[in-house]
Amino acid sequence: MNYMLKYSLACVVLVLALASCRKEPNYPDEPQISFKRIEQVSHDNEGLQIDSVFLVIGFQDGDGNLGLSSDKQSSDYAPPFNVGSTFENNFKVKLLQQVPDPNNPGQFIFREYQFPVAGFDLSGRFPRISSDDREEPLEGDIRFGMEFTEEFFRPGEVIKFEVYIYDRETPVPHKSNVVESEPITLFTN
Template sequence: MKLLRTLRTSTLLLLTGLAVSSCLEMPDYPETPSISFKSISSERVSDGFGLYDRVTITVSFKDGNGDLGLREEDKVEGSPWARLNPDLTLNPFYNNYYITPLIRNAAGEFLPLELDNPNDNYNSTYPPLDKDSNGRETPLRGDLSFTTDFFAGDPLKPGEVVRFEVFIYDRALNKSNTIITDPITIPR
């Protein structure tokens, strides 16, 4: 009788363990990152440097091997993320977070903000997001919030309606899909 109860308890524990482990399988995401729009906010900030509009965009991301983010030391000469290509042209992979402001015109269309110098932009770099993987390829999912400051009135004018186009790259230079944020109005 005691043997039967022990056998039944052991079987129950084994089946429970198998059920729990099957629930903990790694997600199967593509190795190319994908993003979706989550939120956008803006606030007017005044500090010792002046008055500016701080815009924070949050995207949700998924990546199958978790190779998202760069460190500044990754951007050394000769790396795929160096500032300049061997022919001394700007490397498009120097940044991994790409943002383009889209301004609504009088006709209601959103057009890319034109900057005086085409090399000026709001692109930037986000740090590695796979800090706990110890170099292992691990699927990642989460939210990435990024803040950009625009000096008040230049180039975004008070009262203008703007939205942003965003995409990211992973360390293998795979480009995510492009998302467009909800519109916001620049404070007056």
């Protein structure tokens, strides 16, 4: 029994010593993102085929000011995050559609998709990552979902996404780098 106690105490001291040496990561205040993966789930809703698509984006941020509240009474809806501003949505998504390359017959390129409704895009708000306003480095993943239907896209259509995010810095939010997803084919399941 003394043998176990003696080595258990040594293990506890070693763990505490190693934990106290751990340094906080040193990330820039501008968010940095990376494309992790894309998840696609196909389902049928009364004869209408729907693809739910989830983009998983990794992030690192030095001051931890990521995300916006969905409470319209909060300061997260005050300028520069007010309705109609460039920064209202902090998760920016550009949809790219595979099309024939006009300069190279038989080849394909990706072009920005033109939505049939003017002003529509897939961008949105992701919630606050940290529950307080402390400045601290943050790292993790954001999972952002969208739905596509056969009303606007044909089965077999190939698409991909360009993504960037904004933080809550005022008066002008910091913009992250831009990442691109891998292509997916719609309505194949």
